[in-house]
Amino acid sequence: MESGLKPMDAEQLRENAHKMVDFIADYYKNIESLPVLSQVEPGYLRNLIPDSAPNNPELLQDVLDDIQAKIIPGVTNWQSPNYFAYYPSNSSIAGFLGEMLSGGLNIVGFSWVTSPAATELEMIVLDWLAKLLKLPEEFLSGGQGGGVIQGTASEAVLVVLLAARDKVLNRVGKTALEKLVVYTSDQTHSALQKACQIGGIHPENCRVLKTDASTDYALSPELLSETISHDIAVGLIPFFLCATVGTTSSSTVDPLRKLGKIAKTNGMWFHVDAAYAGSACVCPEYRHYIDGVEEADSFNMNAHKWFLTNFDCSALWVKDRNALIRSLSTNPEFLKNKASEANLVVDYKDWQIPLGRRFRSLKLWMVLRLYGSENLQCYIRNHIKLAAHFEGLVKQDQRFEVVTPRIFSLVCFRLLHPNKDEDNANQLNRKLLHDVNSTGKIFISHTVLSSEYILRFAVGAPLTEERHVNAAWKVLQDEASALLKNL
Amino acid sequence: MESGLKPMDAEQLRENAHKMVDFIADYYKNIESLPVLSQVEPGYLRNLIPDSAPNNPELLQDVLDDIQAKIIPGVTNWQSPNYFAYYPSNSSIAGFLGEMLSGGLNIVGFSWVTSPAATELEMIVLDWLAKLLKLPEEFLSGGQGGGVIQGTASEAVLVVLLAARDKVLNRVGKTALEKLVVYTSDQTHSALQKACQIGGIHPENCRVLKTDASTDYALSPELLSETISHDIAVGLIPFFLCATVGTTSSSTVDPLRKLGKIAKTNGMWFHVDAAYAGSACVCPEYRHYIDGVEEADSFNMNAHKWFLTNFDCSALWVKDRNALIRSLSTNPEFLKNKASEANLVVDYKDWQIPLGRRFRSLKLWMVLRLYGSENLQCYIRNHIKLAAHFEGLVKQDQRFEVVTPRIFSLVCFRLLHPNKDEDNANQLNRKLLHDVNSTGKIFISHTVLSSEYILRFAVGAPLTEERHVNAAWKVLQDEASALLKNL
Numbered sequence: 001m002e003s004g005l006k007p008m009d010a011e012q013l014r015e016n017a018h019k020m021v022d023f024i025a026d027y028y029k030n031i032e033s034l035p036v037l038s039q040v041e042p043g044y045l046r047n048l049i050p051d052s053a054p055n056n057p058e059l060l061q062d063v064l065d066d067i068q069a070k071i072i073p074g075v076t077n078w079q080s081p082n083y084f085a086y087y088p089s090n091s092s093i094a095g096f097l098g099e100m101l102s103g104g105l106n107i108v109g110f111s112w113v114t115s116p117a118a119t120e121l122e123m124i125v126l127d128w129l130a131k132l133l134k135l136p137e138e139f140l141s142g143g144q145g146g147g148v149i150q151g152t153a154s155e156a157v158l159v160v161l162l163a164a165r166d167k168v169l170n171r172v173g174k175t176a177l178e179k180l181v182v183y184t185s186d187q188t189h190s191a192l193q194k195a196c197q198i199g200g201i202h203p204e205n206c207r208v209l210k211t212d213a214s215t216d217y218a219l220s221p222e223l224l225s226e227t228i229s230h231d232i233a234v235g236l237i238p239f240f241l242c243a244t245v246g247t248t249s250s251s252t253v254d255p256l257r258k259l260g261k262i263a264k265t266n267g268m269w270f271h272v273d274a275a276y277a278g279s280a281c282v283c284p285e286y287r288h289y290i291d292g293v294e295e296a297d298s299f300n301m302n303a304h305k306w307f308l309t310n311f312d313c314s315a316l317w318v319k320d321r322n323a324l325i326r327s328l329s330t331n332p333e334f335l336k337n338k339a340s341e342a343n344l345v346v347d348y349k350d351w352q353i354p355l356g357r358r359f360r361s362l363k364l365w366m367v368l369r370l371y372g373s374e375n376l377q378c379y380i381r382n383h384i385k386l387a388a389h390f391e392g393l394v395k396q397d398q399r400f401e402v403v404t405p406r407i408f409s410l411v412c413f414r415l416l417h418p419n420k421d422e423d424n425a426n427q428l429n430r431k432l433l434h435d436v437n438s439t440g441k442i443f444i445s446h447t448v449l450s451s452e453y454i455l456r457f458a459v460g461a462p463l464t465e466e467r468h469v470n471a472a473w474k475v476l477q478d479e480a481s482a483l484l485k486n487l
Numbered sequence: 488m489e490s491g492l493k494p495m496d497a498e499q500l501r502e503n504a505h506k507m508v509d510f511i512a513d514y515y516k517n518i519e520s521l522p523v524l525s526q527v528e529p530g531y532l533r534n535l536i537p538d539s540a541p542n543n544p545e546l547l548q549d550v551l552d553d554i555q556a557k558i559i560p561g562v563t564n565w566q567s568p569n570y571f572a573y574y575p576s577n578s579s580i581a582g583f584l585g586e587m588l589s590g591g592l593n594i595v596g597f598s599w600v601t602s603p604a605a606t607e608l609e610m611i612v613l614d615w616l617a618k619l620l621k622l623p624e625e626f627l628s629g630g631q632g633g634g635v636i637q638g639t640a641s642e643a644v645l646v647v648l649l650a651a652r653d654k655v656l657n658r659v660g661k662t663a664l665e666k667l668v669v670y671t672s673d674q675t676h677s678a679l680q681k682a683c684q685i686g687g688i689h690p691e692n693c694r695v696l697k698t699d700a701s702t703d704y705a706l707s708p709e710l711l712s713e714t715i716s717h718d719i720a721v722g723l724i725p726f727f728l729c730a731t732v733g734t735t736s737s738s739t740v741d742p743l744r745k746l747g748k749i750a751k752t753n754g755m756w757f758h759v760d761a762a763y764a765g766s767a768c769v770c771p772e773y774r775h776y777i778d779g780v781e782e783a784d785s786f787n788m789n790a791h792k793w794f795l796t797n798f799d800c801s802a803l804w805v806k807d808r809n810a811l812i813r814s815l816s817t818n819p820e821f822l823k824n825k826a827s828e829a830n831l832v833v834d835y836k837d838w839q840i841p842l843g844r845r846f847r848s849l850k851l852w853m854v855l856r857l858y859g860s861e862n863l864q865c866y867i868r869n870h871i872k873l874a875a876h877f878e879g880l881v882k883q884d885q886r887f888e889v890v891t892p893r894i895f896s897l898v899c900f901r902l903l904h905p906n907k908d909e910d911n912a913n914q915l916n917r918k919l920l921h922d923v924n925s926t927g928k929i930f931i932s933h934t935v936l937s938s939e940y941i942l943r944f945a946v947g948a949p950l951t952e953e954r955h956v957n958a959a960w961k962v963l964q965d966e967a968s969a970l971l972k973n974l
Contacts, residue, residue: 007577074605093500100508100587105514132540199687353685
């Protein structure tokens with residue numbers, strides 16, 4: 001790469017990209033030997049890397065050596081079969097190939113004309129996925145609705161919140177912003193709170209409705225109704241309800257149909273966040289968890305979580321695409337073109353926050369084609385089976401308890417304190433989490449429900465097999481034994 | 488991929504990814520033979536693709552054949568050497584390799600702990616780039632400021648607008664939202680208008696200050712001062728100013744130092760959008776275009792435009808990272824961890840709209856290392872030289888005029904109407920744009936300045952050489968001749 005810089009020479013690309021493929025394949029070959037949670041200390045990298053860019057080109061092999069020696073130790077290996085934290089972030093061969101092709105073509109599909117295939121494939125593939133999920137017809141692209149790929153569920157809930165906000169403000173006047181009220185449960189993802197902050201919703205008008213064990217932490221329609229009535233009585237304007245299918249803490253499912261009817265009665269926008277559990281609903285036996293989605297104005301699932309599509313790929317469907325477009329469109333001269341002005345095409349720039357966008361539908365299309373829907377169903381079922389297996393293991397050990405009913409592939413459990421002391425039990429589980437993750441053998445995460453510190457075991461990495469679940473349980477048992485012995 | 492689904496088998500990944508590399512390398516080998524602007528009709532893809540996902544797996548070769556036959560014709564080839572539209576969106580071997588590795592590892596680096604290397608490399612590499620740009624020390628990560636990779640310049644301006652909004656509202660009270668005023672020029676990117684819509688800024692409080700040829704379409708400090716004084720006099724609160732280095736229409740440079748001092752005097756947040764032209768400022772001879780950046784609170788350049796880093800990679804620096812964090816942080820239980828709670832680390836989730844984020848610093852790091860800063864400077868200089876060459880060609884042809892002074896790699900020009908009739912001249916250039924792009928031989932775009940329809944020729948694709956610029960000019964001359972003959 002001396003004097004004559006050839007940054008996009010086809011044969012140099014071929015040669016170097018083959019090397020990178022081998023590097024990545026070798027990473028997967030050895031992934032089980034790496035600690036799942038990175039064990040480095042804060043600031044570790046600063047001393048390993050020069051403090052300014054080189055003047056002259058370096059060799060790819062030197063960079064690859066540095067990645068192996070300096071970067072990989074600082075990576076928390078989300079694709080490890082021993083990764084059971086948060087929710088999964090699936091990689092797959094098909095998803096990776098689609099991502100690679102998208103990076104290779106490197107087009108920016110903000111308007112139809114800037115790459116018609118990017119817009120049209122996205123419309124078609126989101127129709128495919130909507131059909132697999134048996135979403136109502138109104139969410140398909142043939143009518144007034146349609147699907148769009150957002151980066152994350154955070155962006156999905158933000159854009160629909162903005163659409164809902166502007167819809168009601170157009171009716172009642174801009175100055176009513178401070179009267180608008182949002183309804184959510186204390187199990188709703190923090191992304192909604194952030195969306196409210198961004199959209200200027202008055203912080204006191206975010207109703208975070210309390211849940212408890214009596215409903216398995218699902219949002220109570222009765223409590224919602226009462227709260228709405230009270231708000232209306234004092235002159236506030238309820239406008240947005242977010243329900244969740246598969247909450248972040250415990251995979252709870254909110255009662256969509258009842259909640260949706262309340263939203264509809266009150267003229268509110270009803271959003272369903274199925275970021276994690278939406279994937280399970282491609283299986284007929286789990287589809288009933290989104291019964292009631294016909295009441296929703298928008299529905300979101302993250303294909304990048306548990307559907308083998310590399311990050312990022314968050315699928316959002318709306319029934320009224322014009323509501324999104326009214327909030328998010330701009331029409332500067334330099335982007336005007338015949339197809340857009342004739343209203344013949346979709347311009348996805350008006351469905352999202354950023355202007356630019358990658359060709360993300362390629363990877364979802366490749367996942368659906370290279371695996372096929374039956375395999376994808378098997379994939380989901382297998383993880384749920386493995387989680388049920390883990391749940392069984394926990395139940396057999398009297399020292400532990402399963403805390404909430406397991407629905408999908410997440411098990412919420414905890415180590416009981418011998419003295420039944422709650423404060424000490426929390427401390428004990430906090431310690432267990434730390435000890436287990438410090439082994440590097442597995443990575444799990446935690447939550448708090450009704451003041452109880454709880455461990456989360458989420459099955460969902462593509463490489464996870466029953467032997468990994470058994471080994472993980474062994475790590476948990478061993479660390480628990482050591483802890484209990486020292487009490 | 489039958490019964491036993493192995494979606495992440497290392498050897499299958501190796502085999503299939505090598506095939507995809509060859510597909511992409513072949514695409515670049517043949518890229519000059521493809522029409523630059525896709526010539527398909529709206530809706531073309533719907534008839535070429537089944538209307539639902541397959542039940543059973545398909546072969547990669549069948550998918551690749553479909554991509555060749557059905558997708559590529561619908562792609563507008565941003566990497567073609569004959570692409571001169573909008574601004575460039577660079578791909579390079581280094582950028583592509585970094586993107587591939589990021590997709591391969593597929594980690595989600597929202598908090599430090601979820602992959603320490605992702606956060607730390609981003610901090611270090613943005614310091615590298617800040618040093619190349621000679622940004623003030625306050626923008627580096629050592630003090631109160633720091634850099635972060637956003638997806639796009641739209642997200643960058645949105646997050647700083649929100650930080651500025653909340654900073655002033657915290658001082659004067661939440662109910663003052665409707666009094667907040669934003670200042671911009673009519674050449675500022677439409678992303679700012681969108682950010683105002685999102686952030687709930689009153690539409691009547693977005694001051695879009697008029698520019699004209701007398702300042703080469705740069706924002707006038709005098710007009711800004713007057714407008715601010717008037718707004719303060721009527722009880723409004725000026726809080727945000729956006730200046731641009733390299734405007735979207737004509738690559739104008741706003742006078743940063745004067746504007747910045749006005750902003751500072753009035754206690755406003757000063758944002759500098761150098762999305763396109765920022766890249767040029769790594770060359771000492773162009774660095775003076777961002778003189779005055781020391782007055783700025785935030786500075787943005789898109790490494791994914793003209794700096795060989797594949798989309799998306801928009802570098803944003805702020806002097807006060809806590810202002811961003813105060814607006815954008817959430818702290819749900821399930822993400823709590825020791826390193827974050829001890830305040831030992833940066834959690835980039837609190838610097839951006841989404842929660843999840845890719846490992847995007849890898850590609851910027853690889854670009855800087857595999858090319859080195861001197862090559863990158865040569866790369867920029869070469870494009871500017873090619874644009875100057877094109878400008879010379881236009882000036883030699885009396886039928887055309889160069890409309891605004893060329894500063895970087897964009898030439899704004901137009902075909903003159905023989906009768907000097909303005910309406911007809913606009914129509915003529917609109918027609919010329921259409922005819923030229925319909926040849927598929929080159930792709931250029933347009934803008935409007937002072938009611939004149941103007942053609943934009945932006946050099947910046949990695950494969951573009953002098954012969955492509957000459958051939959493009961030949962296409963423009965030929966189509967112009969044909970048009971003029973038929974007048």
